[in-house]
Every structure is written in structure tokens, then in C-alpha cells.
Amino acid sequence: MARAATTADAFNAVAEPRRRQILDALATGERSVNDLVAALDLPQPQVSKHLRVLREVGLVLVREEGRRRLYRLDGRPLKAIHDWVGRYERSWSQRFDRLDAVLADLKDEEAEPDGGTDDDE
Amino acid sequence: MARAATTADAFNAVAEPRRRQILDALATGERSVNDLVAALDLPQPQVSKHLRVLREVGLVLVREEGRRRLYRLDGRPLKAIHDWVGRYERSWSQRFDRLDAVLADLKDEEAEPDGGTDDDE
DNA sequence: CCATCATATGCCCGTATCGGCATATGTAGC
DNA sequence: GCTACATATGCCGATACGGGCATATGATGG
Numbered sequence: 001m002a003r004a005a006t007t008a009d010a011f012n013a014v015a016e017p018r019r020r021q022i023l024d025a026l027a028t029g030e031r032s033v034n035d036l037v038a039a040l041d042l043p044q045p046q047v048s049k050h051l052r053v054l055r056e057v058g059l060v061l062v063r064e065e066g067r068r069r070l071y072r073l074d075g076r077p078l079k080a081i082h083d084w085v086g087r088y089e090r091s092w093s094q095r096f097d098r099l100d101a102v103l104a105d106l107k108d109e110e111a112e113p114d115g116g117t118d119d120d121e
Numbered sequence: 122m123a124r125a126a127t128t129a130d131a132f133n134a135v136a137e138p139r140r141r142q143i144l145d146a147l148a149t150g151e152r153s154v155n156d157l158v159a160a161l162d163l164p165q166p167q168v169s170k171h172l173r174v175l176r177e178v179g180l181v182l183v184r185e186e187g188r189r190r191l192y193r194l195d196g197r198p199l200k201a202i203h204d205w206v207g208r209y210e211r212s213w214s215q216r217f218d219r220l221d222a223v224l225a226d227l228k229d230e231e232a233e234p235d236g237g238t239d240d241d242e
Numbered sequence: 243c244c245a246t247c248a249t250a251t252g253c254c255c256g257t258a259t260c261g262g263c264a265t266a267t268g269t270a271g272c
Numbered sequence: 273g274c275t276a277c278a279t280a281t282g283c284c285g286a287t288a289c290g291g292g293c294a295t296a297t298g299a300t301g302g
């Protein structure tokens with residue numbers, strides 16, 4: 001089977017650093033391919049290929065203007081990532097550490113009703 | 122070169138759905154490998170391999186208890202993802218749509234000072 | 243119509259993936 | 273020590289990636 005296609009979903013598409021760079025560059029607004037080539041200092045074919053992936057997962061939209069193509073960000077597919085990752089916020093935010101400790105203690109008590117080390121608070 | 126290693130960073134590690142499932146299962150608390158095997162209905166070697174990847178990027182911690190290994194979530198590496206994705210929140214949140222439209226209009230005016238279609242808003 | 247600019251595709255390579263299966267390592271208990 | 277359990281590792285095949293480079297497609301202007 002191998003790894004899931006990069007076009008499988010936003011998670012895979014965005015795992016590639018260059019693709020994130022492209023999105024970052026597009027955050028300011030519409031840009032042509034050549035614009036991006038200059039901004040990211042990458043060979044043009046690569047940029048086009050990365051844009052293809054981003055387009056297939058719906059992260060960018062294209063608009064044709066004369067002979068150039070203007071790419072535009074569409075971050076909606078990122079919401080899924082944000083939502084999923086957001087569920088773990090407690091696990092890095094100091095703000096939730098105390099709560100987690102309490103929950104862990106409660107779980108321990110469930111498992112061992114006789115209570116073990118009753119480390120304070 | 123090929124795709125970046127799955128162990129390159131949290132972005133790549135988490136792009137794999139099964140690994141997300143594992144993290145989800147660990148969100149409740151520590152679990153042994155066999156626990157996860159049962160919960161996810163996956164062959165044990167696969168679970169072990171996925172756990173290896175998650176460990177290498179620091180998303181899980183292990184604790185040895187007798188002959189079993191208890192894995193525990195450590196979501197800190199997810200913060201980078203959350204931070205990056207968070208910068209795009211405006212692009213999916215309705216809350217920011219109006220602001221974006223205004224910004225886009227401003228940009229258009231910059232580009233075409235003679236004004237084009239002045240579709241009201 | 244022909245040359246030029248802008249972008250997309252195609253092909254080759256080396257690499258690392260994930261899945262499946264067998265097996266190695268390691269611990270527990272008799 | 274040997275057997276059973278728990279987990280990790282190794283090897284295989286298939287796949288598709290990302291980079292490099294050449295080239296096709298497409299639109300513009302003379």
C-alpha cells in the first residue's frame with residue numbers, strides 16, 4: 001500500500017514544508033506561479049507540482065488572468081486539522097496541566113479504590 | 122529525495138490516520154500495546170511500529186510495567202501544528218470573512234486605482 | 243503564423259512508506 | 273531452564289513521493 005497520497009487530505013498535503021511555505025506566501029493574497037517561484041526560490045516545475053497538490057485538496061483556488069494563473073488561498077480544509085489538534089491543547093498548555101493531574105488522579109482512584117500514593121492536590 | 126520521513130516532525134507523523142487514532146485512544150490515558158491493538162483492531166506489529174514513530178517525534182512516552190509497556194500521550198509537539206494552522210483561522214471562520222473581503226477590496230484598489238466593478242458589499 | 247513568456251506535464255531516480263508475516267527480545271511464573 | 277505472554281524488529285513487495293530536467297500546452301504580441 002505505501003503511504004497515503006499527499007492529495008489524500010489536508011493533513012498529508014500540509015506535511016510538506018514547501019507546501020506550507022507556499023500557503024504562507026499566499027496568505028498575503030493572490031500570487032502568480034512566477035511570483036511564488038521568485039519568493040520561494042524554487043524551480044518552477046516544483047512550484048507547479050506543489051500547487052497541484054494543494055489544489056487537489058482544496059487549499060488553493062486558481063484564477064486565470066491572461067497567460068498567468070493567480071493562486072489564492074482557501075484555508076477551509078485546514079479547519080479539520082485545527083479541530084483535531086485543538087482537542088489536545090490541554091496537553092501542551094500549562095493552563096490545563098492542573099486539570100489533567102486531577103483527572104489522572106481520579107482515574108487512578110477508579111482503578112485502585114484503596115488509593116495509593118495520595119500526593120497532595 | 123522522496124517524501125520527508127514520518128519521523129521528521131509532528132506534521133508528518135500525524136498525517137497517518139492510524140497514528141491519529143492511536144493518539145485519540147491515548148487521550149483517555151495510559152494504555153498498553155495490547156490495549157491499543159484491541160481498541161484499534163490492528164495487527165500488533167503495526168501498532169508497535171506506529172508507536173515507534175510517535176515516540177520518535179515525542180508524541181508519546183513509554184513506561185515499562187512488568188512485561189508490558191504503557192504508552193502515554195505527550196501532545197507538546199502538536200503545538201507547532203496548532204500554531205501554524207491557527208494563523209489561517211480567518212480563512213475558514215465566518216467571523217473573519219467580512220474583514221477578508223474588505224482587505225481584498227483594498228488590495229484591488231491598490232492594483233487598479235480606476236476601480237473596476239464596484240459591486241457593493 | 244512565429245517567437246516569447248507563463249505554466250503544466252512527463253519521465254527517471256532514489257528513498258521511505260505501510261502492510262503482512264515471521265521472528266527476535268524480554269519478562270513472568272512454574 | 274522451559275513455556276507462555278507482551279512487545280519490538282526484520283525482511284518483503286508495492287506504491288508514490290519529491291527533485292531534476294526536458295518538453296508540452298497555452299496565451300500574447302508583432
